[in-house]
Amino acid sequence: MEYDVIIIGAGIAGLVTANRAAQLGQRAVVLEKSTEDKYICNSRYAYGTFHINFTGLDTPEDDLCAKIDAATDGFARKDLARAVAKDGRRLMQWLKDEGIELVNLGSYGTNVLSPPWRVGFGLTWQNYGADIALQRLEANFQKRQGRILRGSRARALTLVFGGIEIEVEQPDGVKKLSAPSVVIADILFILVLIELFRLLLIYLEEHRVSVSTMVEVGIVATLREVLLKGAMQVDWRQMLALCAFIVTLGVVLRYAGVRLEEQETSG
Ligand SMILES: Cc1cc2nc3c(=O)[nH]c(=O)nc-3n(C[C@H](O)[C@H](O)[C@H](O)COP(=O)(O)OP(=O)(O)OC[C@H]3O[C@@H](n4cnc5c(N)ncnc54)[C@H](O)[C@@H]3O)c2cc1C
Secondary structure, eight states: OOOSEEEEOOSHHHHHHHHHHHHTTOOEEEEESOOSTTOOOHHHHSOOBOBSSSOBTTSOHHHHHHHHHHHTTTOSOHHHHHHHHHHHHHHHHHHHHTTOOEEOOSTTOSSEESSOOOSSSSOOOTTSHHHHHHHHHHHHHHHTTOEEEETOEEEEEEEETTEEEEEEEETTEEEEEEESEEEEOSOHHHHHHHHHHHHHHHHHHHTTOOHHHHHHHHHHHHHHHHHHHOGGGSOHHHHHHHHHHHHHHHHHHHHTTHHHHHHHHHO
């Protein structure tokens, strides 16, 4: 096999993994579906504060584990929580060794990518901490003979003898790549969102808040995705589906409370 590890996604998760793998002598390649030089991803927009449940990573390990335990009602696996609490500080040092500058803004922002965003509205990200960090990680990876294949969308994974085969969609056709290991580095943000929605649902149930709030959150989240990508960049079929989705949510929002009101009036 040509590679030891294939990494899907060139956000911060993918580029940290790729550089670390290359440092450890692995032949790594990164697949990135976007083609632009400064491809848009969550990492490039992020404020860049490294923290655990609003607690700085310099906090003693036991306290960080206690924070994770409290925030998840004891649900988080103890060994994973310990690993996160322990490795956070090590990761900060590793980033500094990669030439990435971190500043201490106090409170829980003891490690923030520099220069931090100026305060204000708008999609300002060019040449701020996260954007610079990604550029640096990409340059380091290239110095380590790693390759980032832009315009390469991983679209199917199959277990094969000795590893995993990935079907990769590229501008000139579909290609297959395989390696003993594959890292999917695009899941984190989705998991964070799912967790946020899960917590929101529990909160709404506990406080008997109506379904309308959830629907509103759905509409805002959908519009946010369109804004982040750029309305003109979305395929017209996807845009049509999104419009239908938003209209449906609007209808739900309009009529969600009606039955309850009718019951109350007739009762
Ligand atoms: C406005 C904003 C502010 C934030 N601030 C903070 C903060 O201060 N602190 C914090 O901890 N978190 C913050 N976050 C969350 C944080 O940005 C994300 O959790 C993190 O960047 C996720 O990194 P990632 O590498 O997993 O994903 P991404 O950075 O989203 O990278 C995923 C990459 O994978 C590529 N990709 C996806 N699918 C495929 C495929 N099939 N084939 C090939 N490539 C693919 C995408 O094009 C993308 O480039 C913020 C997020 C936003 C939007």
